[in-house]
């Protein structure tokens with residue numbers, strides 16, 4: 611595990627504090643989720659729900675709410691008794707799914723740049739990661755490159771759409787083409803859909819399990835941290851066919867045993883919120899996206915406008931850098947802003963080199979301050 615000893619977020623957040631920078635590095639919102647959900651957590655604590663070990667695979671109310679959420683938004687039918695597993699965040703759900711499905715020496719194929727946890731979790735499982743680069747700058751899945759990357763030891767395709775760090779939302783056509791490869795090679799799929807509710811005008815979130823033939827081989831991952839803006843609560847889940855979820859349940863119960871006590875009841879209420887929560891939530895993030903992306907474009911920073919997530923990407927080459935790491939190490943001193951280089955999310959040292967990621971899940975005044983600082987440094 612030595613290669614996973616430090617994370618870029620620790621280094622860049624420390625640099626942000628040391629330099630008094632606006633931190634657009636780590637992806638967490640700077641405003642908390644709905645009061646109703648917070649009050650539900652407090653009520654659960656007061657009423658003694660979840661203060662002691664809750665049921666091992668999640669409280670029945672939350673499993674029912676997750677199943678109902680998948681039905682309401684996507685038409686996916688799940689049995690909450692057998693097809694849902696609550697976890698300590700999407701993170702633990704992903705780790706448990708990999709530990710369940712990957713044997714020592716198996717290969718896990720993932721698009722790059724990848725979320726850093728994937729690399730570490732594949733190592734924990736004794737597997738090997740195989741990366742397939744998204745197309746540079748446009749960040750679309752390259753289906754032929756995917757097909758070529760799959761070998762006799764490939765067991766799992768680890769998918770992520772909406773995609774962190776690029777903000778790409780894979781289209782139904784792209785997912786259908788990926789599904790054909792999955793079928794050809796008889797793979798299992800872990801589909802990380804943590805940003806399912808953060809998809810902006812003109813795009814739609816298509817769960818991989820909704821592509822014909824994929825429900826029976828896909829473990830879908832969700833996150834209350836992202837969907838309800840409560841990243842500190844660490845409530846996530848895996849859903850899918852009974853046999854795959856049973857395997858995830860076995861490994862997960864030997865990691866944290868149970869998760870999040872009272873927060874599970876609160877998340878159950880949160881997932882049932884009416885459209886009057888979900889629409890303004892998404893619109894607010896879309897406004898923040900536009901604020902940041904328009905601001906960066908006005909400064910002459912070539913920026914890929916994301917279809918989803920918390921993140922936008924800039925190519926730093928026209929700014930006088932050929933390396934995103936060098937840019938990100940200079941930026942706190944030069945401008946008082948922190949960003950994250952894409953190259954830490956790749957194995958190939960050249961792929962991702964010119965790109966940096968900005969988080970826009972911050973209050974508009976924070977984004978405006980970051981843009982003003984960038985303007986002073988680069989304008």
Ligand SMILES: *Cc1c(COP(=O)(O)O)cnc(C)c1O
Pocket residue numbers: 637698699700701702725770773774802804832833834835836841844845846
């Ligand atoms: C944040 C994030 C997660 C982890 O979610 P938690 O619920 O906080 O554990 C998983 N996948 C992606 C792509 C993320 O950005």
